[in-house]
Amino acid sequence: MSFELLPSAHTLALVDCNNFYASCERVFNPSLNGKPIVVLSNNDGCAIARSNEAKALGIGMGEPLFKWRHLVNTQSVKVFSANFALYGDMSRRVMTTLQQFTPHLEVYSIDEAFLGLDGFKIDDHEAFGRQIRRTVLKHTGLPVSVGIARTKTLVKVANHAAKKDPRQQGACALLDDEVIRQRLSVTPVDEVWGIGRQRAKWLHSREIHTAEALRGMDDRVIRKHLNVMSMRTVYELRGIACLELGEESAARKSIATTRTFGDEILDKDALEGAVCSFAALTAGRLREQGSAAGGMQVFIETSPFKADYYTNAALGTMSPAMSFTPHLMAQARMLLGRIFRPGARYKRAGVVLLDLVQQDVQSPGLYEVPGDQEKQERLMEVVDQLDGHVFWAKEQMSEGMHLKQAHRSGRFTSRWGELLAVG
DNA sequence: TCTGGGGTCCTAGGACCC
């Protein structure tokens, strides 16, 4: 086991949007301020984002709607179907704003980014954090919290403190040893980035309850009972950076489209239509990052909450790697044929593209007759430019397979009509 | 009745080889 120990003089900020999806809904409907808001997953299944007021009512992350539906009436909880087009657009606005502060930006997820602050002359880091906060609020209407520290794991702790401790006023710097010690002493080990349920449970059984206690553990015990990742986590808590700032977004190593259906599917043709449309969607994202896939997995699943649960997956390799939609659709259909079991009531399915490689874009010479490969690439370029206006013959989502979205808000940032309708 | 979607990394164990 070896670690690349970077010089630990780096200073990082982590900017994280507060209750991101719920806050996005509020930006376009200020009357929701102060009210409990919940954003639902696809099919309006469970809670994937909650405003502070909704959290206070005890609505848990991932908790299905039917378990707290009574609160919608008794507590006037405002419920929204997920509106990812809106959230994606708001995310881009936040990231653009953050770029004004540093050229070293790592967009880590839809609602958070790490900022490299090396070489900055900053007297008061928390004041600087609050300045970022004010700027993002002014430009986007979204509240954020800012943590500042010297490793990613510490900056996560700082961000959490900024968010939860009102005395911090939205920004927290963990740069001073004594301040770090105090903060880690009141941070439950469960909240440390990289310590999930399983490891937290194990740690509690060894009487390790806080981040400070975790930091003081014997390396040999960690290496023996936890894994390399946990060892890195502990080093990072000690102020030794093991995780670098990744500035350019690397190409993904796998791309998937999976859905839970609104209604169960029994018919093979219908399931085939869904799987083909997943293949087409995934292929589009594959080409977007300039890749081709050397492998594909198709999986199908019945409801895990019912008897006779059935799930299966088929894996196929493609050589050479491909990105041509019709071929990927044919492959998906073939793989589905291997695992389809008549009589089962399918609730979920998905297509995963694996073994991604960079697609070499070689434009053919002027007088060269394009081969099949080039013709296919050109066709896909045209299709991608049309962006969703072309429907493949086999790509058919019938009634009932569409998402249930009873509570979707307007696509304010992409459809003028829906913005104007609010007024 | 009603329970999301999309990723990453690590590890144990089997297959295979010499």
Place this chain on the structure above:
DNA sequence: TCTGGGGTCCTAGGACCC
């Protein structure tokens, strides 16, 4: 009862994250 000992490669599944 004994029944080699390593390597490497691959994959399925676990754990974790947002």
